[in-house]
Amino acid sequence: MKRIMEGSMAVAEAVKVCRPHVIAAYPITPQTHIVENLAQMVANGELKSEFVNVESEFGAASVVLGASAVGARTFSASSSQGLLLMGEVLFNIAGMRLPVVLACANRSVSAPINIWNDHQDAAALRDAGIIQFFAEDNQELHDLMIQAYRVAEDPEISLPCIVNLDGFILTHGFEPVEVCDQKLVDEFLPPYKPLNYLDVKNPMTFGALFEPTWYQETRYRIQETMEEAKPLIEGVSKDFEKTFGRFSGGLLEKYRMEDAESVFISMGSVVGTIKDAVDELRKGGEKAGVLKVRVFRPFPTEAIVEALSGVKNVVVMEKMISLGAGGILASEIKQAFYRNPQAPKVDNFIFGLGGRDIPLESIVEAYEKTKKQDNRDVFVDLRKEALEVDY
Numbered sequence: 001m002k003r004i005m006e007g008s009m010a011v012a013e014a015v016k017v018c019r020p021h022v023i024a025a026y027p028i029t030p031q032t033h034i035v036e037n038l039a040q041m042v043a044n045g046e047l048k049s050e051f052v053n054v055e056s057e058f059g060a061a062s063v064v065l066g067a068s069a070v071g072a073r074t075f076s077a078s079s080s081q082g083l084l085l086m087g088e089v090l091f092n093i094a095g096m097r098l099p100v101v102l103a104c105a106n107r108s109v110s111a112p113i114n115i116w117n118d119h120q121d122a123a124a125l126r127d128a129g130i131i132q133f134f135a136e137d138n139q140e141l142h143d144l145m146i147q148a149y150r151v152a153e154d155p156e157i158s159l160p161c162i163v164n165l166d167g168f169i170l171t172h173g174f175e176p177v178e179v180c181d182q183k184l185v186d187e188f189l190p191p192y193k194p195l196n197y198l199d200v201k202n203p204m205t206f207g208a209l210f211e212p213t214w215y216q217e218t219r220y221r222i223q224e225t226m227e228e229a230k231p232l233i234e235g236v237s238k239d240f241e242k243t244f245g246r247f248s249g250g251l252l253e254k255y256r257m258e259d260a261e262s263v264f265i266s267m268g269s270v271v272g273t274i275k276d277a278v279d280e281l282r283k284g285g286e287k288a289g290v291l292k293v294r295v296f297r298p299f300p301t302e303a304i305v306e307a308l309s310g311v312k313n314v315v316v317m318e319k320m321i322s323l324g325a326g327g328i329l330a331s332e333i334k335q336a337f338y339r340n341p342q343a344p345k346v347d348n349f350i351f352g353l354g355g356r357d358i359p360l361e362s363i364v365e366a367y368e369k370t371k372k373q374d375n376r377d378v379f380v381d382l383r384k385e386a387l388e389v390d391y
Contacts, residue, residue: 002178007170008033010138010177011077011103011163014145016047017185018101021072024052024063028082029115030167031105035077057082061089068098069206071197073149076100079167080107083121087128093160094129095218096206099152099192100160103145106268106319107167108354116355117167118319119268122296123328129222131161131229132297134267136253138175141165143240143248144294146180146189150236153192157229159222164296166269168355180244188243226298233295251300252307253292256282260289262313262367263344265304265333267293270358274317277363288367293329301336314344315370317363317380319352326378345370351380 005013011034015023023042025035041047050067054060057078064074078086083104093100104122108114122132133148135141141163148161165171196204210218230251237249255275257263264274271292281288291307293300308314316330325331330348337343347370352358362381369375 001181002176004174005138005177006033006172006174007135007138007141007165008105008172009037010142011145011165012037012041013177013179014142015075015103016041017180017182018075018146018149018189019047019073019191020049020075020101022050022052022064022067022074023076024054024060024067024074025077026054026057026060026082028057028079030107030171031077031079031082031103033171034103034105038075057085058089061086061093064100065089065093065096065098068093068100069096069198071192071194073153073192074100075102077103077105079105080109080115080121084109084124087125090125090130090160091128092207094222097158097196097222098160099149099158101145101148101152102160102162104162104164105167105171106164114354115167117169118353118355119164120320120353122162122164123320123322125162126297126328129159129226130297131157131159131226131233131295132164133161133295134164134293135170136269136271136292136294138170138173138177140248140294141170142177142179143244143246146185147233147236147240147249149189150239151229151233154232155195157225157232158195159225159229164268169269178246184243188240229298230295230300230303249294251293251295251303253294254307255290255292257289257291257307259287260311261287262315262370263289263291263308263311264315264317264363264367265291265293265329266317267296267329268319270317270319270352273358273360274363277360277367280360280364281367286367296329299332299336301332304333304336305340308344309342311344313370314346315367316346316348317351317366318348319350321350321353347375348378349380350378356381
């Protein structure tokens, strides 16, 4: 059934049909509508789940950690500072190999305080051992939430997943969404059956103290599992297509790439605007295309190298930066081509931080700058008058 709904409701509807046993989250802009909707569903009897009110995001993460450790399917959500407050527990959840699923309504990180969208919050957790998806629109968001449970709970993976959605742009934006049927979801997503869980009849320890003799091997195993998750993610997306009749997954998405010589790479909702910019560039004779990174962790290195075979120029446009180093996504792309003699020229542009508007014209202008051999511009649409302020 297709309905017009905001992204927050698309998340809540997806979580509902996944039948989580325990939900815990703390309200924070722009994530609040997600858990408001889920709380209403529980109160109305539409969803049989334990909704736990907590005093902070740290508490919310702790509740779903404990619930997952005893074998429950769980859900939480957060944003920005809230996600960072969860950080200590999220590292534990990954290290304990608990398949918790979260939604992150991406928002800038303070200071200065900013409630609008960029991807700095998700980027801060890129090394935690958490699988990360990025949605372009509300339909993809709805579908990825369901797929995230299949991936996280696979017994060969058993790692947490975060589905990222751009704050306000998707969380509060209304779009048509084909809501997944409960019966089909039950076929696609079987009841969660953990291999290891806390049980008084079979005592075991989670998150124990590991001396140097053993700790390094835990990091190795998570790294290996991340690599193993790549083909699983592709397989789950194909199964989803067979079950629901639409493709909404996989590691990457290609747009007008058949004969592309220059390719834009980005993540999240801005990809839609970049596609429009490519359509305009095509009208002018430019052989441009788009490669959308749908899965940021594990980073799809091999798939990206294959997709960019024969491409001369890459234009990475991203809403995150490693301060003191540069663009995060661009660094990953360059690393993917390490020692590859066929590596394309890579230009990096940082834009949209703090919710700065990204008009189509700015994308085309950035593309034109890549034709300059000495192009050193990184930030798009900087305000000169703002740079004169002493921060």
